[in-house]
Amino acid sequence: MVTIPGPIDPPPRLLMGPGPISAYPSVLRAMSAPLVGQYDPFMTAAMAETQELYRGVWATSNAATLLVDGTSRAGIEAAMVSLIRPGDRVLVPVFGRFGHLLAEIAERAMAEVHTIETDWGQVFPPSVIEEAIVRVKPALLGLVQGDTSTTMNQPLDEIGAICSRHGVLFYSDATASLGGNDFEADAWGLDAATAGLQKCLGGPSGSSPITLSERAVAVIESRKKIEAGIREPGDPASPDFVRSNYFDLGMILDYWGPRRLNHHTEATSMLYAARECARIILLEGRDAVIERHRVAGAAMLAGVEALGLVVFGDVAHKMSNVVAVEIPEGVPGDIARAALLDDFGIEIGTSFGPLHGRVWRIGTMGYNARKDAVLTTLAALETVLARFGVAVPAGGGVDAATGVYAEAP
Incomplete structure (x- = not known):
C-alpha cells in the first residue's frame, strides 16, 4: 500500500551558495497564476512580452530572443546542437568546470573539439584566444562568461571583434553571470548566448533565456527542412540534420515566431517566472x-x-x-x-x-x-x-x- 505524504512543505532556507538561489517573492507568486492554453491570446501575448523584456536584459535588438524550456543546460545544448554541424571545428577555452561541459556537448554534437586551458582561478587574455582561433580555425567559439566553479568572470568585450575578423561564430554561456554582471550582447558581438533563471536573474531553475544574432539565425535556418508547413525528418546522415528534436532551434524559433508552428507545449508557469525575473530587473533598472x-x-x-x-x-x-x-x-x-x-x-x-x-x-x-x-x-x-x-x-x-x-x- 502506498503511503501518501502530506503537502510539500520545504523548510525556510537562505540560499547563499553559487545557485540555485532564493527566488524573488513576486516570481513565486507569478508561478502560481492560472494556466491558459498555449495558443490563448493571453499566452501568446505573454510570450511576446517576455521576448521584449529579455532583449532589455541581454542588451540586444535580436528578434530571436526567447526561452528554451529546461534548465540552463537545455539552452546550452540547444545553441550548440543547432549551430554545430558534424565535423565542424569548435574551440572551447576552459577555465573551470563549465568549459569542460561546453566541450562535452560540442563532442556530442559531433564537432571536432579543440580546447585550450588555464589554471582554475584565472581567465584568458584576448590575445591567447585569438592565437588559438588562428591556429584551430574553428566554425564556433564556445566561451563561458562566469564560471561558478572557479568564480571567475571571463572578459568578453574584445572577443566578438576577434571572432568577426576570423569568421567565427561567438557563443557564450552566461548562466551564472547574466543580470549581476555586465553583459552587452550587441556591443560585444555575440552570435548566441544562453542563461538560466536560478542565479542573478532571481528565479527557479527550469527556463533558459537565449538570444541569437541574425548570423546565428541564418545558420539555423539553413538546416531546416520544411514542406508545406510540415517538417520532414530529413536524412539523418546529412550534416545539415539537427540531431535533436526538442533542442532544434529552427523548430523552436518557428514556435515562438508569428506562425506559432507547434513544437512543444510551452512550460506556462516557467514562462510566467521568466517574464517576472526580467520585469523585475528592468523595473529596478x-x-x-x-x-x-x-x-x-x-x-x-x-x-x-x-x-x-x-x-x-x-x-x-x-x-x-x-x-x-x-x-x-x-x-x-x-x-x-x-x-x-x-x-x-x-x-x-x-x-x-x-x-x-x-x-x-x-x-x-x-x-x-x-x-x-x-x-x-x-x-x-x-x-x-x-x-x-x-x-x-x-x-x-x-x-x-x-x-x-x-x-x-
Whole structure:
C-alpha cells in the first residue's frame, strides 16, 4: 500500500551558495497564476512580452530572443546542437568546470573539439584566444562568461571583434553571470548566448533565456527542412540534420515566431517566472541591479577577508555575485556547511574537480544580493568558524561588510 505524504512543505532556507538561489517573492507568486492554453491570446501575448523584456536584459535588438524550456543546460545544448554541424571545428577555452561541459556537448554534437586551458582561478587574455582561433580555425567559439566553479568572470568585450575578423561564430554561456554582471550582447558581438533563471536573474531553475544574432539565425535556418508547413525528418546522415528534436532551434524559433508552428507545449508557469525575473530587473533598472550585485559582492568579499579567510583566484576577475574562500586548515568543510544549514538555515556551496573540499563558494545574487542577507550570512559563518576553533575577530565580517555598504553610492 502506498503511503501518501502530506503537502510539500520545504523548510525556510537562505540560499547563499553559487545557485540555485532564493527566488524573488513576486516570481513565486507569478508561478502560481492560472494556466491558459498555449495558443490563448493571453499566452501568446505573454510570450511576446517576455521576448521584449529579455532583449532589455541581454542588451540586444535580436528578434530571436526567447526561452528554451529546461534548465540552463537545455539552452546550452540547444545553441550548440543547432549551430554545430558534424565535423565542424569548435574551440572551447576552459577555465573551470563549465568549459569542460561546453566541450562535452560540442563532442556530442559531433564537432571536432579543440580546447585550450588555464589554471582554475584565472581567465584568458584576448590575445591567447585569438592565437588559438588562428591556429584551430574553428566554425564556433564556445566561451563561458562566469564560471561558478572557479568564480571567475571571463572578459568578453574584445572577443566578438576577434571572432568577426576570423569568421567565427561567438557563443557564450552566461548562466551564472547574466543580470549581476555586465553583459552587452550587441556591443560585444555575440552570435548566441544562453542563461538560466536560478542565479542573478532571481528565479527557479527550469527556463533558459537565449538570444541569437541574425548570423546565428541564418545558420539555423539553413538546416531546416520544411514542406508545406510540415517538417520532414530529413536524412539523418546529412550534416545539415539537427540531431535533436526538442533542442532544434529552427523548430523552436518557428514556435515562438508569428506562425506559432507547434513544437512543444510551452512550460506556462516557467514562462510566467521568466517574464517576472526580467520585469523585475528592468523595473529596478538593469544598471542598478548590476550595481546592487557589485556592492553586495564587494561587501561579502570584505567580510570574508575580515574573518581571516583566504579568497581563491584572481580577485580582479571575480564575478560580482560569488566568492570562493579557502576552507581553513582543520575545519571539516562539509560538516561546517551542514552546521550553517542546520543551525541557521543558510546554504553555501562546496566546489568541483580540483577545488572539491578545498573551497567554499558563497553567493550574493538575485533576491539575496541585499544587505541583510550578506550580514546574516557573515554573522552565522563567524559563529560556525569559531565553533571549529578558528580565531575570528568578533563582529569583524559584519563590520567590514557594513563599511562597504556605508561607502556605496
